[in-house]
Amino acid sequence: MRSLSPEEAELWARVTATIRPLSRQAPAKAEAGQAQAAPEPRPLTPPPPRKAVPPPARPKPGTTLDGSWDRKLESGSVRPDRILDLHGHNLDKAWSAIDVALERAIDAGDRVLLLITGHARPGAPPIERGRIRAAVHDWLAVSRHAPRIAAVRAAHPRHGGGGSLYIVLRRR
Numbered sequence: 001m002r003s004l005s006p007e008e009a010e011l012w013a014r015v016t017a018t019i020r021p022l023s024r025q026a027p028a029k030a031e032a033g034q035a036q037a038a039p040e041p042r043p044l045t046p047p048p049p050r051k052a053v054p055p056p057a058r059p060k061p062g063t064t065l066d067g068s069w070d071r072k073l074e075s076g077s078v079r080p081d082r083i084l085d086l087h088g089h090n091l092d093k094a095w096s097a098i099d100v101a102l103e104r105a106i107d108a109g110d111r112v113l114l115l116i117t118g119h120a121r122p123g124a125p126p127i128e129r130g131r132i133r134a135a136v137h138d139w140l141a142v143s144r145h146a147p148r149i150a151a152v153r154a155a156h157p158r159h160g161g162g163g164s165l166y167i168v169l170r171r172r
Contacts, residue, residue: 069151073166076156080166081110086117086132094132095139102145102167111169114155119163136165 004012072078084101086094098115105113117133140152148170155164 069168070153073153073168074156076158078112078166080112080114080159081105082108082112083114084116086115089132091131091135095135098136098139099143099145102143102148102169105167105169106145106148109172111171113167113169114159115165115167116160117163117165133163140167 082101082105084097086097089097101113101115115136117136119130119133137152140146140149143149149167150170151166151168153166153168155161155166159166
């Protein structure tokens with residue numbers, strides 16, 4: 001076990017000075033030789049801001065893509081065979097539109113469907129935007145077309161980024 005550096009010891013002393021005992025009884029008095037005055041706390045500088053990292057795409061329903069497919073999707077080099085834009089749809093119309101688009105894509109032998117859902121809007125209610133985006137993964141998992149879906153991945157910024165998804169369909 002190593003000993004603390006002077007900076008670490010100072011920081012540890014500042015941390016321990018802020019500790020309050022859990023019990024309501026007064027803490028035992030320290031012996032005269034052990035008593036030390038706690039250093040006056042200094043304001044801590046906040047850590048430097050970290051670069052925002054987008055959350056990884058949820059691999060529902062299916063994670064059957066090989067690495068080359070994922071690399072192509074991440075680089076944006078895949079050209080979608082079909083595009084479905086859900087802007088202006090309510091939940092019911094969006095679900096119907098997704099179902100019809102998947103049916104047509106499967107019948108046509110398409111491999112990649114670009115689904116434009118729009119960005120989820122942060123904030124507390126009454127903001128109700130982003131409900132379609134929040135429901136898409138669950139819809140696809142229970143869809144009658146779920147066995148034909150190989151993977152769902154986040155779209156490249158060229159194709160809408162965080163507001164769009166690639167739906168990769170299995171080969172026939």
